[in-house]
Amino acid sequence: xxxxxxxxxxxxxxxxxxxxxxxxxxxxxxxxxxxxxxxxxxxxxxxxxxxxxxxxxxxxxxxxxxxxxxxxxxxxxxxxxxxxxxxxxxxxxxxxxxxxxxxxxxxxxxx
Numbered sequence: 001x002x003x004x005x006x007x008x009x010x011x012x013x014x015x016x017x018x019x020x021x022x023x024x025x026x027x028x029x030x031x032x033x034x035x036x037x038x039x040x041x042x043x044x045x046x047x048x049x050x051x052x053x054x055x056x057x058x059x060x061x062x063x064x065x066x067x068x069x070x071x072x073x074x075x076x077x078x079x080x081x082x083x084x085x086x087x088x089x090x091x092x093x094x095x096x097x098x099x100x101x102x103x104x105x106x107x108x109x110x111x
Contacts, residue, residue, distance in 0.1 A: 048089050055085040 011031040016024060033046050058066055059081055069077045092100070 044091060051089070052085050055081045059085060 011029065014028055014030050016026050016028070018026070031050070033043075033050075035042065035046060038046075059078075066078055066081065
C-alpha cells in the first residue's frame, strides 16, 4: 500500500464573532497548512520557509510601509524582517521557551 503526505494550504479571509475588546481584529487572513502523516519537526520544516518568504516579500514589495512602521511604531521592524528572511530560525523546546520567557519576565513586564 502506498501512502503519501500531501500539502494543502487553504488560505483566505476570516471573520471573528463580535468581541468586546480592542485586542483582536474582526477581520484577518489566515494560512492553514494541512499535511498528513507528519510530526512537529515536519510542521516546522513547512512553516519556516513560508515565514522567511513572507518577511522577504514585505521587504521587496512593502518597503515604504515597513519604513513608516520603523519611524512611527517600532524602530526594529526592518532589522528584524531582514534577520528572519536571511537566517535560519533557532528552534527550542517548549520547556526551553518557557525558561527563556520566565527569565525575560524578571527584566521586563509582560501583559
